[in-house]
Amino acid sequence: MKYAIVTGGSRGIGRAICIKLAQDSNYKILINYQSNEAAALETLEEVKKAGGSGEIIKFDVSDDNEVIRVLTEWQSNNKEAIVEVIVNNAGITRDGLFMWMPKKDWNDVINISLDGFFNVTNFFIQKMLKNRxxxxxNMVSVSGVKGTPGQTNYSAAKGALVGATKALAQEVAKRNITVNAVAPGFIRTDMTGKLNEEELIKFVPANRFGEAEEVADLVSFLVSGKAGYITGEVININGGVYS
Structure with a gap:
């Protein structure tokens, strides 16, 4: 049985990706969540409604010991399972001006985006290489491409993930493994719910926020067999927001 794992898959863009992959592929969807089990189960229901199948799996992507323990246990309970797709989507924001930023806000944002990428991808990469x-x-952000004031921590985390994407892509390309980054701009989700949409739309040439489903469509294409020659890319989906 072939699987796609989506970290932070319970809500927002993560949920939309889980549902889209269920519609467009034959992968069983492994929906990772950290604390909101009810939301993860809702995503699983949506996956089933879309004609797919899957399961939820709880771990904190930034905790290497927990990631290894939970995924090792899952792998031993699912010996036939092959994870072919990893969507590193888990991320948080802790916005604030750098001069007043607590170290914890810096660490939490960096650890979830960057250590999360390492912990989950590193767990599966050797099997992927063996299976060729x-x-x-990797879900990054317009902040990681051009930098956003008030988001020095988030911009640093996502910018680092851009660099990691380009490097890893070159290491594994010979084994038919692609590594790409998707950089959304303003997308209508819980995370952007507190933002002043009316004000921010002025900075978006397309004159609207994007939808999570539009991001999911792009991810679904990159996951498909049609995208085998695209690797090491950062694909912006932001309605024309560039520095």
Whole structure:
């Protein structure tokens, strides 16, 4: 049985990706969540409604010991399972001006985005190399491409993930594994719910926020067999927001 794992898959863009992959592929969807089990189960229901199948799996992506323990246990209970797709989507924001930023806000944002990428991808990468196939998608952000004031921590985390994407892509390309980054701009989700949409739209040439489903469509394409020659790329999906 072939699987796609989506970290932070219980809500927002993560949920939309889980549902889209269920519609467009034959992968069983492994929905990772950290604390909101109810939301993860809702995503699983949506996956089933979309004609797919899957399961939820709880771990904190930034905790290497927990990631290894939970995924090792899952692998031993699912000996036939092959994870072909990793979508590193888990991330948080702790916005604030750098001069007043507590170290904890810096660490938490960096650890979830960057250590999360390392912990989950590193767990599966050797099997992918052995199987000579894989699709790794790192969810970054317009903040990681151009930098956003008030988000020095988030911009640093996502910018580092851009660099990691380009390097890893070159290491594993010979084994038919692609590694790409998707950089959304303003997308309508819980995370952007507190933002002043009316004000921010002025900075978006497309004159609207994007939808999570639009990001999911792009991820689904990159996961598919049609995208085998695209690797090491950062694909912006932001309605024209560039520095």
């Amino acid at each position: 196939y894989g699709r790794i998608i």
